[in-house]
Amino acid sequence: MPQPLPRIAVLASGRGSNLQAVLDAIAAGTLAGEVVGVFSDKPGAAALQRVTPALRWSAAARGYPSREAFDAELADAVAAVRPDWVLCAGYLRILGDAFVARFRGRTLNIHPSLLPKYRGLHTHARAIESGDAEHGASVHFVIPELDAGAVVAQAVVPVNAGDTPESLAERVLGVEHPLLLAVMRLAVSGRLAEHGATVQVDGHPLFTPLRLDFAGRLSDPASGVAA
Ligand code: GRF
Numbered sequence: 001m002p003q004p005l006p007r008i009a010v011l012a013s014g015r016g017s018n019l020q021a022v023l024d025a026i027a028a029g030t031l032a033g034e035v036v037g038v039f040s041d042k043p044g045a046a047a048l049q050r051v052t053p054a055l056r057w058s059a060a061a062r063g064y065p066s067r068e069a070f071d072a073e074l075a076d077a078v079a080a081v082r083p084d085w086v087l088c089a090g091y092l093r094i095l096g097d098a099f100v101a102r103f104r105g106r107t108l109n110i111h112p113s114l115l116p117k118y119r120g121l122h123t124h125a126r127a128i129e130s131g132d133a134e135h136g137a138s139v140h141f142v143i144p145e146l147d148a149g150a151v152v153a154q155a156v157v158p159v160n161a162g163d164t165p166e167s168l169a170e171r172v173l174g175v176e177h178p179l180l181l182a183v184m185r186l187a188v189s190g191r192l193a194e195h196g197a198t199v200q201v202d203g204h205p206l207f208t209p210l211r212l213d214f215a216g217r218l219s220d221p222a223s224g225v226a227a
Contacts, residue, residue, distance in 0.1 A: 005034040006188040009083035011074075011091035012040055016047025018089035018110055021177035022184060023050060031181060033188045037081040039074060041093045061093060071096040078103065085187050088142060089180070097144045105194045107142040108187065110180050112172050114154055115140060119147035124165040124172065135159050135168060137176045138209065139183040141194040150199045152192065153227075155179040155212035178216040186218070186227065201227055 010019050019038060025031035038051050040058040048056045057077045064070040075098065078086060088095070088109040100107065113123040115138040127135040136156040141149040155175035159168060186192040191202050199206040210218040210227050218227040 005032060006084040007036040007082055008033045008184070008188075009037045009039060009078050009081050009086045010035055010047075011078075011086065011088045012038060012047035013042045013045055013092040014047060014090045016045065016050050016090065017173065018176060018180055019047050020050055021181060022087070022089070025181050025184075031184055031188065033085075033184065036083060037078065039078055041070070041074075041091070047090070067096055068098065071099045075099045075102050085184070086142075087180075087184070094146055095142060100142055100144050104143075105141070108139055108152070108183065109142050109147070109149070110176055111138050111140065111147050112136075112169065112176065114138060114156065115147060115151050122165070124168040127159060128163055128165060128168060132159050135172060137172050137179055139179060141199065150194055150197055150206075151209040152186070152199050152206070153179060153183050153210035153212060153218050175212060179212045182212060182216060182218045191227075 008022065010022065012019050022031065023035060026033055026035065035051060035055065037055050037057060038048055040048055041061050043058040043060055048058055059073065061070045079102065084106060086103045086107040088107065113127065114136045118126045134156050136154055138151050138154045140151040143149040157171045157175055186201065193200045208222055211221045212218055219225060220227065
């Protein structure tokens with residue numbers, strides 16, 4: 001009997017280019033998984049249109065009496081698709097503690113900065129204002145504290161003279177997609193785990209986040225060994 005494909009639930013609030021990268025990789029046979037639902041706090045999000053209606057769930061948070069009430073309904077909807085992995089890809093709402101606890105150890109987020117630098121919003125403008133020479137993106141496990149979970153992997157881009165937040169965001173987005181896919185490949189192949197505040201790959205703790213190289217491969221920057 002063929003193994004069932006790992007089930008991926010995606011949370012997205014906006015355009016959904018990271019979701020599209022996942023869908024394209026699955027279609028191309030380079031990511032062994034299945035997107036089993038796309039969930040949004042923005043019923044008008046373009047991300048939702050990237051999958052068939054049967055896979056869409058959305059609700060406007062303002063229609064709920066509390067943050068907890070919205071989160072509980074979202075969590076039930078996500079649980080109903082029985083995900084192996086929950087992927088936050090441009091999901092702009094903070095996930096409550098109950099949601100995080102329910103899917104702990106299998107929820108990943110892609111964030112456009114070299115964490116721990118610049119948690120939260122406006123990361124590109126903040127990197128430029130700080131005069132950073134490098135910026136990038138991180139994929140990390142989700143914990144209750146915003147953008148503070150253990151970092152699995154990062155991709156680095158230069159900050160060029162004359163960069164605007166928009167030009168820098170575009171450069172970062174170009175590495176976000178291969179970064180996300182490389183991490184998702186580790187995840188769906190059962191090689192990735194969260195142990196407390198530490199990432200484990202193949203059962204070994206990771207002391208520094210993996211780095212994406214120009215060929216789209218991940219390696220340990222300390223040893224140079226490919227993941
Ligand atoms: C990306 O930059 C992601 O890192 C951030 O939000 C943006 C989402 O882009 N969390 P998209 O919706 O995947 O195109």
